[in-house]
Amino acid sequence: MIKLAVISGKGGTGKTMVTAALADTSGVPQVLADCDVEAANLSLLLSPRRISTEEFRGLEVGRIDPDICTDCGICESHCRFGAIVRRDDAWAVDPLHCEGCGLCAYVCPMGAIEMVSHVNGEVFTSETDRGYLAHARLFPGSGNSGLLVTEVKKRAMALSKGADLLLADGPPGIGCPLIATVSGMDAVLAVTEPGVSALHDLERLVTVCRRFEVRIFVVINRFDLAEGICQRIEDYCGKEGIVVVGKIPFDPAVVDAVRNGRPATRSDSPAADALRLLRDTLFAELGLS
Structure with a gap:
């Protein structure tokens, strides 16, 4: 089984949108995990049916x-x-x-x-049309989010019998939740966008991920909004030996899909075409059919 985390160095890059698109088009047996426990949004795009809810108790x-x-x-x-x-x-x-x-x-x-012991959140197991989903909710003001991410991954692994892919929607940034997400993964897909701060955060993200010896891939979302900076991102990836597996154009159809709670790949649009191509390119690199 390939374990893949979709991550980003900053918030708002379209990470969850990309994760939902990959889940929607993967075509392989899979289990899903939403490791962004402080703002878990993957369930908003996959219409899960709740199976179980359990308390999460963090540090005493x-x-x-x-x-x-x-x-x-x-x-x-x-x-x-x-x-x-x-x-x-x-x-x-x-x-x-x-x-x-x-x-x-x-x-x-x-x-x-x-x-x-103190209750810090809840851990959920749900079923979607694209496989089982492990996700969680950290209560406001609670800490120990890294521990909760680890618990979500444990639940996903317990649901992974017969799966060829574990697909995790990771948290933004490079802190403890990101480290808990990347640990034990085979590969990460970093979602970035053409901005100076996004490039800076991508560089920090790559530095952290390399400590875990995972394969790193990059996709550039809304690449056509600043093609000059997009080229700088591609140049950086080329220098670092990182494969850019896709470039997604700015597309109002993506906004409409997210507002209506569905993956962007369930429509015909330039972004949907780019997301399907991303799936094909990335899965070929990972050896998934």
Whole structure:
């Protein structure tokens, strides 16, 4: 099974649109994963039918037992994150600020603080017309998104029996969620656009991905909006030995498709044609039929 993540160095490049198009046209047995747990949008384009919902518990947070606490304030003076607060004239832990380090429990002379599990989000298993989908929702203000991404990937792998492709919609940027997404993948498809900041972010993205020894491919979305910068991106990829597997033109039909909650490949348009060609070129590089 080939494990492929669609990623981007910045938000708004069309990453989820490309992922949905690949899922829609892959033509091979596949399982899908939405690893952008802080803004999971792949389900908006694939009309999933929910199978299961489970709580996700990330790192533990502190909890102060008021019956044991002597109000000494040592925990508050040691907490670097401002998570120890006064509530109802007593010390308490604010779970939105607690980083789960456990220092408060360590320094408490009375043993009044314990570390307890905390619900940070939900993990979903769904079924679509293009295969099973593992996805999740991180609750607002919650951390540990990298752990939740890893959990989504585990669910996808559990659903992958008989699949030739695991296709993951990754998060933007180069932080912990991206690292959790790329880890263990065979290849990544970086979606970029013709902009100076997009090129800069692509360079950072490539630097991170190369540490994981994955094959890197690039597709340039809306390439015709600034063909000069598009050429700079192609020159950079050529210098780095990265294959540009597609260029997608700006096309209002893509906007209409996304607004109507369907993959852009379910229409006849220049962008849809480019996305189908992208699929053929990329899958040939990956050895998928």
